[in-house]
Amino acid sequence: MAGVAVSTTINGDHVEYLCQPDETLLDVLRDRLGLTGAKEGCGTGDCGACSIILDDRLVCSCLVLGAEAEGRRIETVEGMAHGEKLHPLQQKFLEHAALQCGICTPGFLIAAKDLLAKNPDPTEEEIRFGLAGNLCRCTGYDKIVRAVQDAANVMKGA
Amino acid sequence: MNFDPRYSGRNFSSVGTRPIRPDGVDKVTGRARYGADFNMAGQLVGRVLRSPHAHAIIRKIDTSKAEKLAGVKAVITAKDLPDLTDGDAGMYDILDNCMARAKALYDGHAVAAVAAVDARTARQALKLIAVDYEVLPHVTDVDEAMKHTAPLINDTIFTEGLEEKPVKPSNVTKRSQFGHGDVHQGFGHADFIVERSFKTEQTHQGYIEPHACVASVSSDGTADLWVCTQGHFVYRQHCAQLLGMEASKLRVTSSEIGGGFGGKTHVWAEPVALALSRKAGRPVKLVMTRDEVFRASGPTSATSIDVKIGARKDGTITAAEATLRYTSGPYAGTWAEIGAMTAFACYKLENVKTVGYEVLVNRPKTAAYRAPSAPMAAFAVESAVDELAKEVGIDPVEFRIRNAAQEGTRSSYGPVYGPIGIGPTLEAAKNHPHMKAPLKENQGRGMACGFWFNFGGQTCTDLNIGMDGSVSLAVGTVDVGGSRASLSLVAAEELGIDYSQVKAIVADTSSLGYNDMTDGSRGTFSSSMATISAARNAIKILRERAAQMWDISVDDVAWEQGHAVAKGDNHGNLGKLSLKEIAARSGTTGGPIAGHSELVADGAGVSFATHICDIEVDPETGFTKVIRYTVVQDAGKAVHPTYVEGQYQGGAAQGIGWALNEEYIYGKDGRLQNAGFLDYRIPVCSDLPMIDTQILEIPNPNHPYGVRGVGETSIVPPLAAIANAVSNAAGVRMTHIPMSPPRILAAIEAEREG
Numbered sequence: 082m083a084g085v086a087v088s089t090t091i092n093g094d095h096v097e098y099l100c101q102p103d104e105t106l107l108d109v110l111r112d113r114l115g116l117t118g119a120k121e122g123c124g125t126g127d128c129g130a131c132s133i134i135l136d137d138r139l140v141c142s143c144l145v146l147g148a149e150a151e152g153r154r155i156e157t158v159e160g161m162a163h164g165e166k167l168h169p170l171q172q173k174f175l176e177h178a179a180l181q182c183g184i185c186t187p188g189f190l191i192a193a194k195d196l197l198a199k200n201p202d203p204t205e206e207e208i209r210f211g212l213a214g215n216l217c218r219c220t221g222y223d224k225i226v227r228a229v230q231d232a233a234n235v236m237k238g239a
Numbered sequence: 240m241n242f243d244p245r246y247s248g249r250n251f252s253s254v255g256t257r258p259i260r261p262d263g264v265d266k267v268t269g270r271a272r273y274g275a276d277f278n279m280a281g282q283l284v285g286r287v288l289r290s291p292h293a294h295a296i297i298r299k300i301d302t303s304k305a306e307k308l309a310g311v312k313a314v315i316t317a318k319d320l321p322d323l324t325d326g327d328a329g330m331y332d333i334l335d336n337c338m339a340r341a342k343a344l345y346d347g348h349a350v351a352a353v354a355a356v357d358a359r360t361a362r363q364a365l366k367l368i369a370v371d372y373e374v375l376p377h378v379t380d381v382d383e384a385m386k387h388t389a390p391l392i393n394d395t396i397f398t399e400g401l402e403e404k405p406v407k408p409s410n411v412t413k414r415s416q417f418g419h420g421d422v423h424q425g426f427g428h429a430d431f432i433v434e435r436s437f438k439t440e441q442t443h444q445g446y447i448e449p450h451a452c453v454a455s456v457s458s459d460g461t462a463d464l465w466v467c468t469q470g471h472f473v474y475r476q477h478c479a480q481l482l483g484m485e486a487s488k489l490r491v492t493s494s495e496i497g498g499g500f501g502g503k504t505h506v507w508a509e510p511v512a513l514a515l516s517r518k519a520g521r522p523v524k525l526v527m528t529r530d531e532v533f534r535a536s537g538p539t540s541a542t543s544i545d546v547k548i549g550a551r552k553d554g555t556i557t558a559a560e561a562t563l564r565y566t567s568g569p570y571a572g573t574w575a576e577i578g579a580m581t582a583f584a585c586y587k588l589e590n591v592k593t594v595g596y597e598v599l600v601n602r603p604k605t606a607a608y609r610a611p612s613a614p615m616a617a618f619a620v621e622s623a624v625d626e627l628a629k630e631v632g633i634d635p636v637e638f639r640i641r642n643a644a645q646e647g648t649r650s651s652y653g654p655v656y657g658p659i660g661i662g663p664t665l666e667a668a669k670n671h672p673h674m675k676a677p678l679k680e681n682q683g684r685g686m687a688c689g690f691w692f693n694f695g696g697q698t699c700t701d702l703n704i705g706m707d708g709s710v711s712l713a714v715g716t717v718d719v720g721g722s723r724a725s726l727s728l729v730a731a732e733e734l735g736i737d738y739s740q741v742k743a744i745v746a747d748t749s750s751l752g753y754n755d756m757t758d759g760s761r762g763t764f765s766s767s768m769a770t771i772s773a774a775r776n777a778i779k780i781l782r783e784r785a786a787q788m789w790d791i792s793v794d795d796v797a798w799e800q801g802h803a804v805a806k807g808d809n810h811g812n813l814g815k816l817s818l819k820e821i822a823a824r825s826g827t828t829g830g831p832i833a834g835h836s837e838l839v840a841d842g843a844g845v846s847f848a849t850h851i852c853d854i855e856v857d858p859e860t861g862f863t864k865v866i867r868y869t870v871v872q873d874a875g876k877a878v879h880p881t882y883v884e885g886q887y888q889g890g891a892a893q894g895i896g897w898a899l900n901e902e903y904i905y906g907k908d909g910r911l912q913n914a915g916f917l918d919y920r921i922p923v924c925s926d927l928p929m930i931d932t933q934i935l936e937i938p939n940p941n942h943p944y945g946v947r948g949v950g951e952t953s954i955v956p957p958l959a960a961i962a963n964a965v966s967n968a969a970g971v972r973m974t975h976i977p978m979s980p981p982r983i984l985a986a987i988e989a990e991r992e993g
Contacts (some may be wrong), residue, residue: 086526117276118269120497122447123529127916130447158269168755171267175259179879181720181889183266184273184448185496206925216916218445218498219720220885221892222924 089150091116092160100147107131109147110157118158118187122216126195129215132188132195134159139195141214161194169232170194179228181219188215193229201237203228242772244842246938246945254944257881260724261743262495271495274451274467275526282453283354285515285525286361287508288368289535290343290350293909294390296369297343300351304367310360313519314368316351318559320514323483332570334481336604337510340678343372343695344392344569345601346910347534349507349774355517356525377601377909381543381566384600392599394570410599412571417579417652425558425590429549429724433627436552437619439958439976440902441541441566444608445893445921448497449532449781454512455522461488464515466509468716469499470756474506475748481510482517492747493717500893501607502537504758533914537606538575538903540565540574544619546582554633556642558590559583559651563616567597568604568873577612580652581955582620584690585661585847587644591651601909609890609953610691614897614958618976621687621959626972635963636669639688639849656845660873660937661688664849667933671853673869681858682866683968686851689955693948695840699752700769702730704832708819710734712773713746714766715754720889720950721882722762728878729944733774735801736818747850752837760948763878764939765840771943777834784828842941843948849871850891850906850956854964861984863899863965869931875939877946887953888930894957896922902977 084099091114100109105124110116110133119142122128126141133142134156161168168195173179180186189212190216196203196211203211208229209222249314265271302314317340319568324330330578334340338350356359376390383389389410397405400414426432452466464924468474471493479486496503512525527536549557561582565575575595582593642664649655668674668686678684701713710731716722723743731738755761778798785803786793795807803821805813825832853866870887877883900920904912913919938945962973965983971990975982 089384103359111276116269120273120448121275121526121712122497123916125529125915125917128447128892129475158267162268167264167267171264174267175263176262178257178721180263180266181882182446182448182496182498182884183262183271184446184495186266187269205929209925209927212346212644213923216921218447218921219887219889220290221922221930222927223859223888223930224881224885226924226929237644 085148087151089153089155091155092157102148104147104151106145106147107142110142116157117157120184120187129192130185130188132191132215134191134195139192153195158190161190161214169235170229173228173232177224177228177231179220179224185215185217189217189225197233197236202233240837242775242941244768244941246940246942251732254876254878255880256728257879258724258738260721261727262718262723271546273448273495275496277453278524279453279522281852282524283519284358284361285352285354285358285512285523286365287349287511287531288351288365289531290348291341291346291910292343292372292374293725294347294375295343295372296375297339297341297350298373299371301369302351305353305364308360310356311353311364312521313354313515314351314364315514315518319518320481320510322483324809324846326968330480333477333506335405336570337507344942345603347531347603349511349535352511352515354519370735379600379602379905379909381541381564381598381600384745385564385596390638392601396599401420411596412599413597415576415579415595416593419649420590422558422560422590422592426549428551428557431550431627431630432547432549433623433630434547435623435974437544437622437974439542439615439618441538441602442897442901443533443538443607443919444500444502446498446500446502449527449529450508450536451526452509452512453522453524454509454516456513458520462513464489464491464509464513465494467494467496467503467771469496469503469719469758471717472715472748473754473756474509477506478513482513490747490749492746495719496719500609501611501720503759505606507536509931529916530914533919534911534969535603538603539608540567540605540615541614542615544559544615546619546623548623548627550627550631552631552637554631554641558585559586559588561593561620563593564596564598565612566600566602566605568602569599570604572597572605574605576613578616581613581690582616583651585644585688586642587648588651593651597947603873609893609954613691613955614894617687617689617955618958618962622962625674625963636665636686640665640669657940658937659845659847660935661847663937664847664871664873667871668849669847669934670849671799671851671869671871671933673867673931678853681968682855683964683966684851684853685960685963685967686849687959687963688955689848689952691760691952691955693764693843693846694761695759695765695843696755696759698765698769699754699833699837700766700773701751702770702773702834704777704822706822706825708822710736710741710792712741712743712770713751714743715746716762716766717749717757718745719757719762720885721879722766724882725763725878726766726770729770730774733771734778734818735774735799758879759843760846760950761840761843764843764942764946764948767878767944767946768942769836769838772836772838773834775834776836777832780832780880781818781821781936784821784825784832785826788816788824789813836858844875844939844941846873846947846952846953848956850960852960852964854961854968856968856983857989858969861980861987863978863983865928867928871933871935872949872952873937873947874949875934876936876944876945877934878915880934883934883949884932886949887932890951890953891930891957892922894954895927895961898958898961898976898978900977900979
């Protein structure tokens with residue numbers, strides 16, 4: 082099958098790739114572009130481990146086709162830190178031990194970034210519902226919610 | 240070398256602090272490499288064909304069309320994994336589970352596999368494999384499987400553990416029994432007796448990372464395996480045995496692991512990936528889909544449990560008895576036996592008897608799940624204990640305190656306890672503000688206790704001191720949730736240096752001696768013991784080198800706060816030598832400085848917890864909401880308290896999911912109907928409140944720092960604590976887990992109708 086040529090922007094960089102028409106954006110990111118930060122936990126949009134931001138919208142990259150990224154803007158976990166300086170969410174996830182195994186962490190960070198972009202001062206309940214599309218099996222979410230609260234406070238002050 | 244593992248009280252400087260984990264930055268930036276994040280040059284994609292039938296004879300498999308498809312490089316069936324198990328029944332079951340031989344034994348059982356140039360070709364190839372099945376009657380329910388009319392899953396099984404060998408085969412592989420005293424007599428002394436039957440449904444560990452590996456077998460007989468596992472040394476041993484290799488020729492590297500909880504202690508796909516690679520002559524990457532994870536890996540037992548407990552008016556339990564039936568999938572297991580051992584372990588009992596039955600069913604092979612078998616037994620026992628306390632008229636916490644096991648108590652499963660935490664966790668729960676908080680309408684409070692054995696096992700650790708004085712710690716226990724942080728703290732503590740000077744890694748199977756897997760809450764317990772031992776061995780060398788540098792006797796050199804210190808009246812002007820100074824001179828004082836340790840970490844201290852929870856039940860719909868949750872657990876010594884809290888919270892959350900939502904649902908055709916996260920719903924962020932934790936520290940006498948394992952016990956009490964809370968809120972005793980809205984509603988309606 083002939084590949085589809087795609088031109089897109091990932092974490093601010095111009096990127097071009099060829100992909101199959103039925104190939105998911107998650108597979109393109111992971112297998113063609115080596116961006117393995119987004120994880121496949123289910124492949125059906127239920128776990129949020131593959132969360133990315135596509136034109137300011139939080140999506141599961143396993144539910145988007147690689148071909149659909151043409152002309153769009155993609156943000157992944159790999160683009161969150163600036164050089165050595167971690168994003169406040171990344172820093173607070175570390176300080177609060179908001180990860181145990183860490184497989185869900187990239188998805189949570191992206192989902193939390195999207196949440197705080199839209200609601201810089203969320204209540205605990207708003208955080209809990211805002212992150213309800215991301216599954217974590219290790220932490221019971223307690224420390225994740227606290228890390229997001231703490232990061233929101235830091236980002237408000239910045 | 241002589242290593243004394245006994246607890247000795249000390250003031251800690253590193254242990255007990257909360258630094259950032261050494262693998263943290265990689266995990267928040269997406270750099271950490273998990274099972275599916277690794278690739279090799281020339282790699283093929285592996286896929287597995289699975290049985291759609293719960294029970295069927297495999298008459299014939301025709302792979303010829305698949306083999307002819309362009310891009311297919313290997314197709315394998317059971318024939319490509321010949322039986323090399325040499326009479327080892329346990330290994331034969333593992334082999335048969337990896338690839339069905341004569342019969343498919345559950346929906347999802349692997350029957351063939353392909354390796355192809357890409358995923359699409361591999362998927363097409365699977366469709367071209369023709370399997371001729373003869374479908375057999377099946378059984379998935381534990382009680383149904385025990386009936387003499389049930390379809391036989393394996394006609395060579397005659398129940399073990401009976402006084403006489405039975406005449407006929409059955410689905411019960413084994414009967415086991417524990418206890419002491421005379422329960423019949425004990426019940427005779429009881430003023431109140433509660434007797435009830437309970438059921439729990441099968442759940443999955445639900446790790447977010449599916450099983451994944453990359454296998455590369457070379458024609459010279461050596462091989463590499465990259466895999467997400469809780470125990471790469473065990474995987475090496477099992478894979479080498481099943482493929483007829485020498486263990487030393489198979490190098491297994493454990494990737495970062497995206498959750499395991501017991502589910503990544505067993506090989507499934509790895510021998511298949513190795514066999515595909517061997518046949519294709521190229522590396523093969525094999526990643527399970529979520530559907531495959533549910534259908535073919537890891538679930539717990541489904542159970543059916545009868546409990547009978549009697550007590551006097553003063554609240555003393557006079558006798559306790561339980562019969563526990565646990566499914567083990569289509570292969571023999573020891574799950575009911577473990578359940579029978581743990582059932583009454585929290586209590587001091589004169590008369591106790593538990594009997595376990597291991598039951599074969601057409602479901603995936605049961606795998607360990609965090610304190611395996613204990614949560615179901617605790618659900619049944621702690622529900623009955625609560626009910627009995629009510630009948631006697633004593634507060635449930637007080638009732639448990641009166642009957643709690645103590646130091647010196649003979650446990651219900653045999654051993655006599657040393658210092659233990661059940662009493663203290665109960666007292667802490669009793670005095671916790673949560674216990675006194677007011678409840679609103681339709682809310683109920685429940686509490687329950689839990690026990691887990693904990694495990695130690697074989698452990699090997701290397702501690703290498705660099706020329707710059709920094710320390711590399713190589714451990715062989717896979718880090719499932721922060722153990723590199725806790726072990727770095729321990730190394731820093733013992734050497735008297737800063738945490739930042741230590742870098743811990745998990746070494747591959749060719750770089751370190753054998754380690755048992757990370758199970759039984761042993762990661763920090765056993766590897767910290769080996770780390771302390773390795774550090775002490777390194778200190779001995781550091782003292783020798785300092786003595787050499789000073790030209791004095793090593794007996795006059797002590798190690799204090801990261802420095803060699805000269806002792807004795809003659810050496811007053813020698814000052815101190817830091818670890819860094821000694822390391823810098825190592826090239827001229829005898830070479831590299833390192834400490835090694837190989838030990839069996841005996842004496843894992845038993846662990847106890849008490850949980851309290853408040854649940855609100857909507858009487859119109861049966862919908863539940865967890866309002867408040869508190870975990871009190873003994874850690875022995877919390878090395879990194881934040882990650883200890885995380886273990887408590889995570890276990891509680893998994894228990895909440897099990898109690899309220901999660902279950903395998905099989906259709907009449909024996910096929911799993913909810914093999915995905917949409918229909919097998921684990922708790923999400925909006926389902927849960929904050930989970931409060933209280934860490935108690937009752938030192939384990941068999942560890943230098945008093946450490947006990949903390950990972951598993953936290954999943955033991957939740958089923959019962961929540962069942963007690965729901966029962967109190969709804970005014971009806973819940974006896975079937977999960978307590979999904981339809982089950983709660985049915986119980987409320989049955990109660991109304993009387």
